[in-house]
Amino acid sequence: MAIERQITLLIGCLETLFYGGTIFGWPSLVFILKDIGYYGGDCLQSTDDVNASATSSAPPCSSCGDQRSIDADVPSSTNISSVLSCHSQDASLQLVYSVAISIQLFSFFPMGVLFDVFGTRVTRVLFSVLLLAGNLFIGFSSPELPGLLYPGAIFMVTGGTAVIICNMEIGKLFPSHKSIVITALQGLYGSAQVVFLIIKVAYEAGFSMPTILFISAGCTLLLNINTFILLPANHIPWPLPPDYRLIRCCGKRPEAPPTSTPAFYNKAYVVDGEKAEEWPISKIKGNVHENKVVEIKPTSENRSGSSLRRAPSPPSPTQYLPQYTSFRSCIFSLPFWAILMWQAILELDVIFTLGVLNYFLTRLANGDTDIVSSYTNVFIITQLTAVVLGPVGGLVVERNKTGPCKNGLKTRNYYDDILDCCLPLALPSLLSAAYSGIFLIPNIEVQYLAFMLITFFRVFFFGTGPVIVSAIFPQKYFGRIYGVIRTITGLVTLLQYPIFILIQEYLDDDPFYVMIGFAAADLLTLFLPLFLYLSAKRNLRRFINNHDNSNRSNNRK
The missing domain is CATH 1.20.1250.20 (MFS general substrate transporter like domains)
Known part of the structure; x- marks a missing residue:
């Protein structure tokens, strides 16, 4: 694996x-x-114009051909x-x-x-x-x-x-x-x-x-x-199932458990009234960061007329940030x-x-x-x-x-x-x-x-x-x-x-x-x-x- x-x-x-x-x-x-x-057409045109003007203004010289051959590999200031x-x-x-x-x-x-x-x-x-x-x-x-x-x-x-x-x-x-x-x-x-x-x-x-x-x-x-x-x-599911395989001879790849879907990562749900409360608990197991969702069902006390006194919920680390x-x-x-x-x-x-x-x-x-x-x-x-x-x-x-x-x-x-x-x-x-x-x-x-x-x-x-x-x-x-x-x-x-x-x-x-x-x-x-x-x-x-x-x-x- x-x-x-x-x-x-x-x-x-x-x-x-x-x-x-x-x-x-x-x-x-x-x-x-x-x-x-x-895109070098304009560059060649400007270079030709500069060389032409330099040639026309230069005095004639019988040894110019030799001089050009000597300086052929030296980039001139004009170039x-x-x-x-x-x-x-x-x-x-x-x-x-x-x-x-x-x-x-x-x-x-x-x-x-x-x-x-x-x-x-x-x-x-x-x-x-x-x-x-x-x-x-x-x-x-x-x-x-x-x-x-x-x-x-x-x-x-x-x-x-x-x-x-x-x-x-x-x-x-x-x-x-x-x-x-x-x-x-x-x-x-x-x-x-x-x-x-x-x-x-x-x-x-x-x-x-x-x-x-x-x-x-x-x-x-x-x-x-x-x-x-x-x-x-x-x-690839996340959190990764323990028996997840990329190549399987028979059957399908295992999917992530429904209670551990990525939708519950990095957020907490605090629900009023008779609704259930879901709270993500992070724990370290070895070096693996796992995320689980614990569902706390509403008790009969919460459903009664004294529902104003709700059962204390575990403190959520995300309750001070926007959900x-x-x-x-x-x-x-x-x-x-x-x-x-x-x-x-x-x-x-x-x-x-x-x-x-x-x-x-x-x-x-x-x-x-x-x-x-x-x-x-x-x-x-x-x-x-x-x-x-x-x-x-x-x-x-x-x-x-x-x-x-x-x-x-x-x-x-x-x-x-x-x-x-x-x-x-x-x-x-x-x-x-x-x-x-x-x-x-x-x-x-x-x-x-x-x-x-x-x-x-x-x-x-x-x-x-x-x-x-x-x-x-x-x-x-x-x-x-x-x-x-x-x-x-x-x-x-x-x-x-x-x-x-x-x-x-x-x-x-x-x-x-x-x-x-x-x-x-x-x-x-x-x-x-x-x-x-x-x-x-x-x-x-x-x-x-x-x-x-x-x-x-x-x-x-």
Whole structure:
């Protein structure tokens, strides 16, 4: 039983690594597209005009031919200036990236709804088709047909969205390490930029870009292993039944008990009158966090005329927070909007940084394409360390789950999970402000430090986001809530293109004020961990006092 779960996780990790967030490798693809000549007509025209004017103004010289042969490999100041001034090509490629990344974030909500309603198999078949189409469209594109980049990038990123939504469910197969698995998959999702790095390395080695993309399209057929053999057609139940099997020779997979449905997770029901009362009790059994629902039937005393004296109900740790009894109540809660602000600001910053990285490096390297290529490779390789560092975010989240409770109670509760998320929520805000500040330094060697900070940022940012949503809101709304957050974030990320034009047209190619604004906005996102920490501490203190008072009252009786 353990081996089939490990195989499922391994295949899910490979799927996420090679087909998840491929768009994050955009700097590598931009290098290839510029070299091939995508949207380069205006650049060539401006270069020809500059060279023609330089030739007409130069005095005739009989030895000019030899001089040109000597200096053929040395980039002239004229060529460098033409490269740096080719704003139309940079803007056109940036627009492709902006549209693709925004569509990716828009797709989180419909993909979340599709996954919640139709299950795993339908969603996985859909993303297989989308990834196949995306690779084919980009492969068939050319400088004469650059418009094919748009549908290719859109299909590829939409399929990658479905990949990560489906594969996060694999964490349910490892109940005691669920957060670690989710954060590890999120780390691999960010490391999917290795696909474009492989294409870049193969292109520099002599292979054509279409050939590599057609091979990648063919490899999408391997996604059917998890789709039709290992994973269920609907959903993996949660809490996981003890005898749950992914592959069964006879019969069906066991489903979750009706009294342990995800609908009862993270909420309490306090019912008036003659209705029954349901109360979720969390307990630790080994390292497995299990949830049970205890139903307290109304007694005859409650049904009588003296029903005003109700039987005392066990103290609920969620009685001091809004009850998330519907999707609407989740959307209109303060934690939802705090998480949305945190997600939108930080994602806009990192996506803008990735989109303009080639532009920044070209500016710092004075147009030297060899230096830009070298730094782009270093950046992508640095980001690949997220494969190893991905589980670190989960370990930070679960750092207190294996030891004794620090709140004086025998078992962990709802607020302990929220408090454990506050530190990994604060780290991305600080790291994002730090690398935004480093990009202000006009020294290309210093950007190695910015590359490392972006790597650590993504480890905590992409991993902690879904974990905090899962910790606060009911599991049955997870796909829709997380999808709404990422979709609204997509609307915010549309600002990256006008910000880029603002730098080009009105700030004289100087991103100083823009990066200062990003750093300040990043620090504002510290509101989320601070708000969650203070509210969870306050309500946990009330719950402990209520629990102690109840125990003292029972002892007197």
